[in-house]
Amino acid sequence: MSQLNEILEFNRAFVADRQYEPYRTSKWPDKKLVVLSCMDTRLTELLPRALNLKNGDAKILKTAGALIAHPFGSIMRSLLVAVYELGAVEVLVIGHHGCGMAGLDAQRMLQTMSDHGISPATFATLKGAGVDLEEWLRPVSSIPDSVRLTISNIRQHPLVPKSLAVHGLMMDPETGKLEIVSEMPSQPSFRMSE
Numbered sequence: 001m002s003q004l005n006e007i008l009e010f011n012r013a014f015v016a017d018r019q020y021e022p023y024r025t026s027k028w029p030d031k032k033l034v035v036l037s038c039m040d041t042r043l044t045e046l047l048p049r050a051l052n053l054k055n056g057d058a059k060i061l062k063t064a065g066a067l068i069a070h071p072f073g074s075i076m077r078s079l080l081v082a083v084y085e086l087g088a089v090e091v092l093v094i095g096h097h098g099c100g101m102a103g104l105d106a107q108r109m110l111q112t113m114s115d116h117g118i119s120p121a122t123f124a125t126l127k128g129a130g131v132d133l134e135e136w137l138r139p140v141s142s143i144p145d146s147v148r149l150t151i152s153n154i155r156q157h158p159l160v161p162k163s164l165a166v167h168g169l170m171m172d173p174e175t176g177k178l179e180i181v182s183e184m185p186s187q188p189s190f191r192m193s194e
């Protein structure tokens with residue numbers, strides 16, 4: 001079942017043949033850009049190609065639904081690291097049509113967990129600890145609305161600088177076509193006197 005051996009075999013040849021050379025770059029995002037998008041498999045190569053992003057151009061963060069669900073969770077921390085440690089000045093939040101997060105069914109997923117051996121006692125313990133699993137696994141009613149909510153959460157975050165440009169977009173997962181959901185006007189540029 002595991003793909004690991006096949007992957008390791010490919011990897012040995014990849015390194016030995018120096019196939020990594022076209023991808024060499026630094027940790028600094030050359031386009032000073034962060035892209036927050038969905039883990040959907042259709043976007044894996046399509047999204048960077050459709051945005052003309054090469055290795056080294058942008059910090060790319062992926063979560064189911066392109067959501068930032070917690071102001072002090074690991075996605076928000078990654079975004080702040082990209083801004084303060086790695087020089088990013090612009091963020092694109094890119095949701096997509098046909099997103100699985102819009103069809104999430106908490107009851108079905110909890111049943112599947114049971115089928116995989118998660119015990120009723122575990123669910124009871126989590127409930128007793130105040131974890132509302134149905135709320136946590138709640139589907140997103142509208143992906144464009146959740147993109148708007150995520151960009152609003154970023155802009156209003158107490159540790160995000162006002163200078164950070166944050167835009168919201170939707171992508172067609174078949175063609176890569178982008179539509180603007182929310183565009184932040186660019187900062188007025190400083191005019192040199194003539």
Ligand SMILES: [Zn+2]
Nearest residue numbers: 038040099100
């Ligand atoms: Zn998705």
